[in-house]
Amino acid sequence: MLSDQTYSYESPHVYKEHNIRLSQSSKLQSRVVIGADTFVGDGTSISGSVIGRNCHIGHDVTIENSYIWDGAVIGDGCIVRHSIVAAGAEVRSNAMLNSGSVIGFGVVIDKDVIVPNETKIVKTPIKTLQDSAMFMSSSEEESENDDDDEDDVNPLDSSEVGDANVVGAHGVGFLYEEEEDDEETNKGYSGIMYQMAQLNVSDVSVASTTVGAHQYGSKRKKRTYSTNSMYVSGDEDEEEEEEDFHKEALATVERAMENNHDIDTALLELNTLRMSMNVTYHEVRLSTSTALVERVDHFIATDTLGVKDAVDKVFGQWSALFKRQVFEDLDQVDLLLIVQKLCCQLNESYRSMVFLFVLMQLYDAEVVEEDNVYLWWNGKESQTEEMSVVRDKAEKWIEWLQQAESDSEEDSDEDDE
Template identity: 90%
Template sequence: MPPKSKKINESEEDEQKLQAIVLTDSYQTRFMPLTSIKPRCLLPLANVPLIEYTLEFLAQSNHVSEVYLMCSSHAEQIQEYLDDSKWVSPSSPFKKLQTITSHESRSVGDAMRDIDARGIINGDFVLVSGDVVTNLDLGKVVKLHKLRKQQDRDYICTMVLKQASELHRSRSFIEPSCFILDKETNRCLYYQDIPPVDGAKSTVSIDPEVLDNVGEFTVKNDLIDCHVDICTPVVPTIFQENFDYQDLRTDWVKGVLTSDLLKKHIYAYITSHHYAARVESWQTYDGISQDVIERWSYPIVPERNMLSDQTYSYESPHVYKEHNIRLSQSSKLQSRVVIGADTFVGDGTSISGSVIGRGCHIGHDVTIENSYIWNGAVIGDGCIVRHSIVAAGAVVKSNAMLNSGSVIGFGVVIDKDVVVPNETKIVKTPIKTLQDSAMFMSSSEDEDSEDEDEVNHAVAKKNDVDGNPLDSSEVRDANVVGANGVGFLYEEEEDDEETNKGYSGIMYQMAQLNVSDVSVASTTVGAHHHGSKRKKRTYSTNSMYISGDEDGEEEEEEEEEDFHKEALATVERAMENNHDIDTALLELNTLRMSMNVTYHEVRLSTSTALVERVDHFIATDTLGVKDAVDKVFGQWSALFKRQVFEDSDQIDLLLIVQKLCCHLNESYRSMVFLFVLMQLYDAEVVEEDNVYLWWNDKESNTEEMRVVRDKAEKWIEWLQQAESDSEEDSEEDDE
């Protein structure tokens, strides 16, 4: 009798559990050319395939019994991966795990219509993208889902959204969105995507009738939409009845909310205490990778060893190593490094902010910064790799340089001494059209095995890094990969170019992106940030503003010029719109980290914007000299408190401001400089001793710089006299 009772209980429990639909395809080309060889859901993030993060999320909830993975491209690779995974073992938490190949699907809408036609859904289900990284407690969402079903007969879906800063580094700027919600219930009243428009402010237009019978509502554009939805069986039916619904949010959500016929309700579940984000672009790939390494997604961290054969251990500061790694004695693993098993790192090599896969060979005297080197890749002696991706099996020969935004495809060979320009993507074999590339679905039966092997694996021949030309020398574009290289320049489709416009360079050239050394998630994820300490920020000790004296290469000069332009616009926008100081500081720090410039450049751009603002007020007779300086520097000199950290920084700032004032109208430039100097001193941005050091510095007393010193000289004398009087008074008091 007891066994029978147990069987009944298990059956009831299974009935209460949900099904899950995992969309393994993004139906986009943002990760081309890599996704021409391997599906996005199998691309590695911190050396773990993306699909693992999604399945782990579903498994941890203990609320999902059946999982269906919808595949349109590379279905065979996905099936092969799952067949060898823990998810099909007897101990799997899922009662059923099945891939469904849907060759004709070209959008989420197509996939949902296919699901409805197959009759797969028999109850409530979780709809999730195969590129989600989250430590969300799905159980809380499911509980709220069931409650809303009881309370609202028109309820059909709950969307999971993550509260985050506008500049959160794992938030996509490709598809920013606006949600209008009922303040009391979080019922979604209206949705609109807000595509970025250069130089223009976005607006949201809404029919007033949508807000009828609504008390208070909120407009939210500070949410990360990780595409985790709890749905009722009505959802696929709505897609089936509306063939023009293609996108999940822009078409389906917006269509449901604005339909006079459907009259259905969609709610939002907003979390601020969990980590949740989608890897939907190069930008978010990097941001989420860094968040995982820095432990903001705890317990989703490398040493959890999500794959059964992984052996990662955690070392401070944020360094993760597997077993069987060969590190030369003089090699240096700086902070934020993940390095896989059977990898060799040579003498004098420095690695920071990067993920190195398994079986990689990193030569001697190599510099790798903020980059991702996948399994089996080879980096030759003396190479410099910055802000780049080197796919599995690729070879970068000695003394080559990969600049920001480089994507070296599977099996590509970069010849020695080759410099790969910014934002260059290289493939092993030419990709003619989107039809020829992204749609390498399962290979047809009559396709020859040699082609299939090249498409599905694309592993370069293993030869000496500095050896002779490879046998496949006929497949090369010498202008891109060098005389002995293998590969071709990948030119993006028009859709790709439009999608990635302004978001190139993986994420490092992006002005809007937050890639600070501490995730913005730190303000909300403290409870999950176990096992690590907040990193100590290190500051630049850059000194002296001397235009044109640096040995900077042309690339660095262009990067600094781009930064100056963006930073100038950022400060000007902050002043015009009267933003708060913290927002402006966050944007400036975002730019600094994304473009890899020094704090000197930040000080220069900030000072330029403030001095130009003062000059504008004076030149247009809007304000007098003192009032103009007091208005601008009185409010905005606080920006410098996050740009000036050492004595040399204070001197550098004074030299910058002095030089800028030298170019103002001679009738008031000396007075402007005097009042700015006084403001910086009063705001305690610069200290008295450093004022004297600046005053006596030869750079401040050149013929060019001397033109604004006359008025300041009297103030310096007064300052020295005041100090002298103070010392005398102190001595008298002591006596």
């Protein structure tokens, strides 16, 4: 997209520049971007993250839902989760960055150090933005008055290179401390450096935070941040935003089906809505599933099509939408729970059959994998009294699936013999 970039796309949603050195046993999960001249060591796993240029990622490293900026070094055995590591920073072997960590420019985290949640570390011990502004102002003034004085000392310099309690004995850096009562300071840091734990850095599987505690149709508590706006709080605004998204997304999918738009156009519109309204992929899956199930219900209720034909017509064509909404195992489980819940609300005379045929379509289209079908089927949420009303027909199909797998394994054993 830019003249100096050479990114190429690889499935599943991996973008790589040229001159990247990936060790054979390293693993790039879905939604990964890696810049030019970066090295990734043996046994390293990266998912939902952006890695800059000229980075060195060591062996047996785990990086999840994080941003690693240009020239950063991540040592062997490190774990980095939901964090930002700025350009030129170094995280030495076996260190751990917990959720919400921000490692500033040039900071060095010593080996075996565990950085707690929501910790922000800077190279220079500046307490507030006001101190930073005063320091810069005084430095410029001193420079103008006496450019030849090599003995000038910055008022905020420390004889130590770092706080050992924060970055380790041989680390470089200090804890960035905010004055809680300083409203102006908080305003200045309403972007990525302020309350990082609440920032939705990545569209990680929402199922990881929602499956098991999901209340479909209920509203989650969340906070929205922008680098250009103040912190936004209040469940009412968030609920309205999700409701607005649901209405707009429903209309988008319905319009696509009515006018027989191509899949890519519908996906582009949905993704634009998702980003503009700052919702997760769970909301996208919920809205898409609702539109498709309602379409099936309309065909059946009006005697336009029979149950199987209605499901085949709608999901046979439009289940491809889910391939850009489902990325991980728990996303597939989340999708099955959504569809199950929606089918429970259909007419009692055909809801179980609709759910069975939808399940088969999603499996045949490779939207959901067999192992994740079992994970959903055996999960507590799919077996509640409310959800069980559509399990009867699906149970026969699950049994057939398990039997087919068993037969396949026996055939394989015979071939080996």
